[in-house]
Amino acid sequence: MDFADLREMESPTDKSSPIPPEWLAEFEAAARRPLETRLRYAFIHTYKPVLDDEPFRAFATMEEYRRWCETNLPEWLGYGRV
Amino acid sequence: MAAFDYRQAREIRDVFGSFHVRYLFLGKSGAILLGYPDTTQDADLFVERSPQNGQALVRALRQLGFALTETQAGEINRGKDFVQLKNGPFDLDLVFAPDGIERFEDAWSRRVEVEGYPVCHIDDIIASKAATNRQKDRESLPRLRSFREYWLKHHPGS
Numbered sequence: 001m002d003f004a005d006l007r008e009m010e011s012p013t014d015k016s017s018p019i020p021p022e023w024l025a026e027f028e029a030a031a032r033r034p035l036e037t038r039l040r041y042a043f044i045h046t047y048k049p050v051l052d053d054e055p056f057r058a059f060a061t062m063e064e065y066r067r068w069c070e071t072n073l074p075e076w077l078g079y080g081r082v
Numbered sequence: 083m084a085a086f087d088y089r090q091a092r093e094i095r096d097v098f099g100s101f102h103v104r105y106l107f108l109g110k111s112g113a114i115l116l117g118y119p120d121t122t123q124d125a126d127l128f129v130e131r132s133p134q135n136g137q138a139l140v141r142a143l144r145q146l147g148f149a150l151t152e153t154q155a156g157e158i159n160r161g162k163d164f165v166q167l168k169n170g171p172f173d174l175d176l177v178f179a180p181d182g183i184e185r186f187e188d189a190w191s192r193r194v195e196v197e198g199y200p201v202c203h204i205d206d207i208i209a210s211k212a213a214t215n216r217q218k219d220r221e222s223l224p225r226l227r228s229f230r231e232y233w234l235k236h237h238p239g240s
Contacts, residue, residue, distance in 0.1 A: 027232045056165075
């Protein structure tokens with residue numbers, strides 16, 4: 001599958017479905033808030049085991065990073081591939 | 083480590099701007115800048131990979147207070163695909179080659195400016211999340227796709 005296929009899959013114009021009312025209400029409420037308020041409530045910090053234990057990590061490839069996550073992080077963090 | 087906040091987002095925008103760093107907010111932090119109501123823990127930046135941009139990025143990060151050794155600065159300069167920084171005033175993920183987006187230039191041409199913040203288009207944010215195929219991204223995709231519909235309706239032509 002190439003990049004064009006992926007984009008077609010992920011941003012189809014013919015796949016629109018109704019927005020669930022509770023989500024729509026949330027989107028509209030967020031749109032009424034100024035950016036500063038949105039950011040204040042959006043960023044949280046909780047300790048993530050292993051991931052937060054090193055001050056710096058660099059990976060040559062995304063594949064290397066994904067494999068590192070799958071090997072080293074607890075599954076419940078959700079960084080593993082499906 | 084305190085949570086990332088508005089003041090720090092503004093510092094990134096201003097300092098990166100002053101050093102002419104080419105970057106885009108990506109991931110959930112990018113979606114949040116577009117108006118998506120959700121929470122996240124750090125900011126993800128899609129950074130253009132070039133020697134000049136790498137050097138500018140290192141200078142900007144040091145100015146922001148990231149304690150980079152020469153070795154670490156070298157790794158950022160060389161543009162490794164993914165760099166995770168937790169040695170500064172806030173957590174930052176630098177992505178030089180995000181899954182699902184082929185070239186920085188393509189994403190740059192589709193970018194959205196939100197109060198001076200350069201942000202990936204919602205389609206690129208969704209494409210990159212979908213391409214990771216991670217559990218945590220899969221769970222967030224249905225709501226993100228609904229937000230895309232809402233956002234496009236309110237930003238015709240985007």
